Amino acid sequence: METYTSTNPADYDILIRRYDNGANYASYCPQLAHMIKGTAHEEVENAMKEHVLNHIVSLQEKKD
DSSP states (O other): OOOOOOOOGGGSOOEEEEETTTTEEEEEETTTTEEEEESSHHHHHHHHHHHHHHHHHHHHHHHO
16 A cells, blocks of 8 residues: 655545444544544544644655
8 A cells, every 4th residue: 555645634534433332433544544543532533633744744754
């Protein structure tokens, strides 16, 4: 699988799903094929946003 190379955060989708009768949440970014699980919607959403931003920083560092 190729690494997604966009440096625009808006190019990354963040999908959030509730499971276990609403007790847990999971966020998934298809472009990075990465999933984060937690117990609150905001928790998994913010964690995934941070993961995407860290990925972008890593791409920018490789360009330097």
